Amino acid sequence: MKVPRLKSPPESSAQSLVLERFAPEETFKTKVYAALKHAIINMDIYGSSEPTWIDERQLSEKLGVSRTPVREAVAMLEQEGFVKSLPRRGIMVLKKTKSEVVEMIQAWAALESMAARLVVQRATDAEIGTLRTLFKDFNDAHKPSDHLNEYSDTNVVFHQTLIGLSRSQLLVDMTDNLLLHVRGIRQMTIGRDDRASRSIVDHLKIIEALERRDMVQAEQLSRDHALGLAAYVDEHADIFD
Structure with missing residues (x-):
């Protein structure tokens, strides 16, 4: 007994099916980055001649995340010129000349x-x-x-x-x-x-x-x-x- 061959769907029906990829969920890094950047932008860093410092441990505790996404977010902000990490001193918010x-x-x-x-x-x-x-x-x-x-x-x-x-x-x-x-x-x-x-x-x-x-x-x-x-x-x- 011959098994009938299934016909392929017309090409037009495949072309009419338009799908969009799901948007990836935000990572801890991007969430921490957004929160930290917003907080830094709203700081009054020119209100005092003293430098403004950020504590990595306090950030981690306040945001309820491990230090890894905090470090990754700080690295992103450092690339953008917002902060500078100084060994054994901490994270300094950068002022401009x-x-x-x-x-x-x-x-x-x-x-x-x-x-x-x-x-x-x-x-x-x-x-x-x-x-x-x-x-x-x-x-x-x-x-x-x-x-x-x-x-x-x-x-x-x-x-x-x-x-x-x-x-x-x-x-x-x-x-x-x-x-x-x-x-x-x-x-x-x-x-x-x-x-x-x-x-x-x-x-x-x-x-x-x-x-x-x-x-x-x-x-x-x-x-x-x-x-x-x-x-x-x-x-x-x-x-x-």
Whole structure:
């Protein structure tokens, strides 16, 4: 008795079956890396002339993991220039020199001005409105110069939100690597020479340009605002004393 041969399925049916690979689960290393990087970015490393140290054993205990993923995450952060491991001393969060900080702020100016351009193209009116809401509590009775800590935090959130509204993950990632230093320098300088009062004026002008969908003006104002900080840092070496 002959066994009938099974016909192969038509080629088109195989081609119509589209499958995607499962996303691999995060490893302990990547989780520790993300948590540690976030914590470092939010440190105020320029608030003191003393170096900032990280303890590997404490990290391991606080995160509830062994030291191996901590060491792997630290190695990744060291490659990115965030930290440096020193034998028999520990892990030091790296500060930058004045010239390095000026270059970083200049790079930030280029990235944020592009972000402003993309915000005009991509963000909704409501999303742009969130930028104005950040400053709603500041007025003549509640001046930025009289509430420096509060305004300094709002200042950083403004810049992070502006970058985020660009909907460019690459811009977000690139500015994250600059944020540790740019954020610290902004906090150091915001209380000097009435910079807080001028800062909020700059921010509101940027928001107005975004609301008008004036791409060229929004881009220029964002760039000039950041370059103003770079020029100030360049002129005041005592910031790093």
